[in-house]
Amino acid sequence: MEQSGRKRVVIIDDGYGTYETEQRILNAVDADVILEPCRGDVTRVIAAVAEADAILVRESPVNAQVVQAATRLRAIVRYGIGVDNIDLAAARDRAIYVANVPDYGVEEVSDQALALLLSVARHTVVRDRAVRAGAWNVSRSEKMYRIAGSTLGLVGYGRIARTFERKMRGMGVERVLVYDPFLNASGAPGVEMVDLDTLCAQSDHISLHSPLTPDTRRIIDARRLALMKPTTIIVNTARGGLIDEAALVDALKHRVIFGAGIDVFEGEPPPADHPLFSCENAVLSDHTGWYSEDSVAELQRKAAEEVARVLRGELPKSWLNKWETQSA
Numbered sequence: 050m051e052q053s054g055r056k057r058v059v060i061i062d063d064g065y066g067t068y069e070t071e072q073r074i075l076n077a078v079d080a081d082v083i084l085e086p087c088r089g090d091v092t093r094v095i096a097a098v099a100e101a102d103a104i105l106v107r108e109s110p111v112n113a114q115v116v117q118a119a120t121r122l123r124a125i126v127r128y129g130i131g132v133d134n135i136d137l138a139a140a141r142d143r144a145i146y147v148a149n150v151p152d153y154g155v156e157e158v159s160d161q162a163l164a165l166l167l168s169v170a171r172h173t174v175v176r177d178r179a180v181r182a183g184a185w186n187v188s189r190s191e192k193m194y195r196i197a198g199s200t201l202g203l204v205g206y207g208r209i210a211r212t213f214e215r216k217m218r219g220m221g222v223e224r225v226l227v228y229d230p231f232l233n234a235s236g237a238p239g240v241e242m243v244d245l246d247t248l249c250a251q252s253d254h255i256s257l258h259s260p261l262t263p264d265t266r267r268i269i270d271a272r273r274l275a276l277m278k279p280t281t282i283i284v285n286t287a288r289g290g291l292i293d294e295a296a297l298v299d300a301l302k303h304r305v306i307f308g309a310g311i312d313v314f315e316g317e318p319p320p321a322d323h324p325l326f327s328c329e330n331a332v333l334s335d336h337t338g339w340y341s342e343d344s345v346a347e348l349q350r351k352a353a354e355e356v357a358r359v360l361r362g363e364l365p366k367s368w369l370n371k372w373e374t375q376s377a
Contacts, residue, residue, distance in 0.1 A: 050101025056080040056360055057121075059098050061087045062107035062128070065349060072107065074353040078360045091115065098122065103356045106135070117149035124148065124359040126352050129339065131288060135263045137370040144372065148355045148365035152208060154344040159213040161338030162256050162286045165310025168332040169282050170196060170254075175329055194253075194280050194307075202252030204228050204245065204268070205259035205287065206237055214240070217330055226252055229259075249276040254284070261288035273294035274305055281306045287339040289314040294325065301328040312338040 055285040058075050060068065063086040072082045085097035087109045094109050095118045104111065111125055116139040125135055129151040140147045168174055172191045179187060201222045203210045206229040214225055214372045225240040226248045244272055245268065249255065255277070259265045269283065269292045277283070283306060285292055300306050308330035314323070317336055325331050339348075355365045 054104075056102040057100055058082050058105065058356055058360075059101040060084045060105040061094055061097055061109045064107060065147070065345060068349070070346070070349045071353040074350070074357050075360075078344035078357045080356075080360055086194075092254045103360065105352055105356065108134060111114075111135045116140050116145065119145075124365065126355045126365070128348055128352050129153075131260055132369060133288070136308075141370040141372055145370075146359050147366050147367055148359075148367045149369060150348055150355070151367050153348040153351055154339040155208045155212050156343045157344045158209045158286050158338045159216060160283050161312055161334070162184050162213050162298050162310070163216050164211075165284050165286070165312065165332055165334065166254055166256070166282055169284075169310045169330065170194070195255070198223045199253035200224040200226060200251055202226045202228070202248040202255040203240075204248065204255065204291075206232055206240070206255045207258060209286075210256065210258035213258070214257075217254075222254075231355060246273065246276060249273045250278075251276065253280060254256045254282050255290050257285045259287055259291060261290045262274055266290050267293040269293065269297070271299070274300040279304060279307065282300045282310065284310040286312045289317065298324040298328060301325075301330050308332070309353050312336055313327045 056079055058080045060082065063084060068082060068084060075082050080102065082238070087093040087097055089109050091110050093115065094111065094112065094115050098104055098115060098119040100121060101119055102121050103126065104122065105126050105128060107128045111134060113136045114137060116122065122145050124146045125140055127135060130149055130151050132147060132149055135147055137147055141236065171193060175191065197220060199222055201214065201217050203225065206227045226243045227237055227240045228243060228245045228248045246322060268296055271293060297309060301309060310332045311325065312334045313336050325333060355367065358365050
């Protein structure tokens, strides 16, 4: 319940079972938590945040128009890692802190990438359907290849990619190639830093872990898919916009690559007639790679703690749109 004279923290996307964690943490800094689900509607967002001191957001847009409308705003905190729905520059221009939670769900997303890779490599989904339909002993009808001794390509080399690498090393991956333009070789011991074309041409398995930016949008396009081996599996648990989906469908249907494991789409949810649904060599999931009961609890707590830091006059731990300052 909102009380007069207290700070106002607005949650503009719902989706969690309870917000008791946020209420407990933010009550300690004299803030009321108001849930105003906006369902991605920027007009509703503008109305919801007009008197907010801080915003907690998942998918709804926080663009320049929203930032200008929120005259009291001090912090925007993303429930998650990617901030492509937030105008960082507009917030910086008004000295509004933008923060995320970069270290939650690392185990879960890397597990999802591994699960998708194995499902594609072992034809798990197709084989399940075949067995239920009465098929048996069809091993050579769908070729499979060993993971041990293979080459792994990682596009982006942050926390999730490194955790995924650790798990794949345990399965016997022999060589790891990394493309990350924000990292030099000294920051990636034990892997080979290469350009993206080299990674595409030489990797047996490719896993995407980059943020979505204008420079990375559709970074995997028809040309780069054509560079890949016919035995290559590509996995995307990062952002759907990293892949040209039409080019991927074409590559899958013409067996340019072996298969794909996709947890994220360019438009979510995808339409019922999305072309990827007709690709037997694709395994798909619903952008839930981040999810476990443990990761949800961790995410809500850490996001609320970032808001609390700003409202106490401190700097957020994961401050993304930095400007020169000594204090909050």
